[in-house]
Amino acid sequence: MPIPAEILRKKRDGHALTSEEIQFLVDGIVAGTISHAQAAAFLMASCIRGLRSDETVALTMAMARSGVCYDWRELGYAVDKHSTGGVGDKLSLLVAPIAAAAGARVPMMSGRGLGHTGGTVDKLESIVGFSTALSNAHARAQLERLGVIMIAQSAEVAPADRILYSLRDETGTVESVGLITASIISKKIAEGANGLVLDVKVGRGAFMQQMEDARALAQMLVDVGRGAGLDVHVAVTDMNDPLGYAAGNWVEVLEAERALAEPSACPSDIEELTLHLSGAMLQLAGLATTLDEGIARARAVWHCGAAWERFHQLIAAQGGDWDGSRERYQHVPTFVLRSPQNGYIAGFATRTIGLALVELGAGRRRATDSVDPAAGVVFHCKRGDWCERGEPLATLYACASDRFDFVAEQIRSAIEFSSEPPVPRGGLILESFGS
Numbered sequence: 001m002p003i004p005a006e007i008l009r010k011k012r013d014g015h016a017l018t019s020e021e022i023q024f025l026v027d028g029i030v031a032g033t034i035s036h037a038q039a040a041a042f043l044m045a046s047c048i049r050g051l052r053s054d055e056t057v058a059l060t061m062a063m064a065r066s067g068v069c070y071d072w073r074e075l076g077y078a079v080d081k082h083s084t085g086g087v088g089d090k091l092s093l094l095v096a097p098i099a100a101a102a103g104a105r106v107p108m109m110s111g112r113g114l115g116h117t118g119g120t121v122d123k124l125e126s127i128v129g130f131s132t133a134l135s136n137a138h139a140r141a142q143l144e145r146l147g148v149i150m151i152a153q154s155a156e157v158a159p160a161d162r163i164l165y166s167l168r169d170e171t172g173t174v175e176s177v178g179l180i181t182a183s184i185i186s187k188k189i190a191e192g193a194n195g196l197v198l199d200v201k202v203g204r205g206a207f208m209q210q211m212e213d214a215r216a217l218a219q220m221l222v223d224v225g226r227g228a229g230l231d232v233h234v235a236v237t238d239m240n241d242p243l244g245y246a247a248g249n250w251v252e253v254l255e256a257e258r259a260l261a262e263p264s265a266c267p268s269d270i271e272e273l274t275l276h277l278s279g280a281m282l283q284l285a286g287l288a289t290t291l292d293e294g295i296a297r298a299r300a301v302w303h304c305g306a307a308w309e310r311f312h313q314l315i316a317a318q319g320g321d322w323d324g325s326r327e328r329y330q331h332v333p334t335f336v337l338r339s340p341q342n343g344y345i346a347g348f349a350t351r352t353i354g355l356a357l358v359e360l361g362a363g364r365r366r367a368t369d370s371v372d373p374a375a376g377v378v379f380h381c382k383r384g385d386w387c388e389r390g391e392p393l394a395t396l397y398a399c400a401s402d403r404f405d406f407v408a409e410q411i412r413s414a415i416e417f418s419s420e421p422p423v424p425r426g427g428l429i430l431e432s433f434g435s
């Protein structure tokens, strides 16, 4: 029987682990025979030393097989979308109902907030009554009827990832190509996806701040995903500014719902990414022969109201009370942050905004913390807008109003001004490639 500390020393000293050693660690993490301290040491050593691609494949497969694996084959091709994490990234709330309304089967299993980034599950759970834990029978019936489920990872699905995900959040070991890849692909294998659209974020609000790191992550995701039998499409997308206007939990759900209801009023960044990602899902699912055709189909179901209707059917099917939610959040304390000067908005220190949101209660400092579903920020400006001194820059929402002063100061410091308009950026999709 291997000695865990010897394996950890080997990784610490920069040597590659064998697949048997990785399997031994993963089995022990799930069985509880490897302590959280040892698991955290493995994460830190992997983060600092890096994981080779054969180690990443071994970790991915061991994590995927650490629990049950769903199989939806009799319902047809299952396609999902996953993001590597951003700020204001509510795209899953749009692409899942759009793809389902266009005929795809979407068994979407998402995560909670990680580091400075938000998580789809935390957002969905801000909807009063909404359950992200469905029985197998419920999930299957809903997937058949509506073409979409949006769930959290249950205790049985990739339990190794569940444990390692929250330890990474607590120990500052998120930013690793190998660990991110194993986390995402293991869940997708276990969830029973056949096709996967990946949104690899790069920039000031992403885990990968440099293009070369994002490319390396994208390539590793494609290689490991395909090696595991998935069809994969990857888009590397700009995550320098918060997406849309809202970042947090309920505020993002509301922004997504409004965007589905009124496509003509949807912020252009959300629109561009939503159409690309849902179009790619339709192409992978064989519902479109080209990406452009997929985008056209996605746009059609969005603009005719079918996607908005599917969004509400999904919420009702998972126990959510939309009107009750709107009522609940109407009286949440708010704080208006005003512009300290005249000037153009030159940019955002988006990671700082994500961390400020954790401080406000929208995310967790420790895995056991609960989140405030009301916590969030709605900006009143985007990069390039002119702002007058005293004009509202952003509105903060949170149950704990005693945090407003501190968080408002952090957010104010993250909004950059200039006397000249900033150079416009091009589109948000920087690169895309796939099956």
Ligand code: URA
Binding pocket: 083, 084, 085, 111, 114, 179, 180, 181, 183, 184, 187
């Ligand atoms: N999403 C995941 O599921 N895992 C990561 O590590 C990052 C984003």
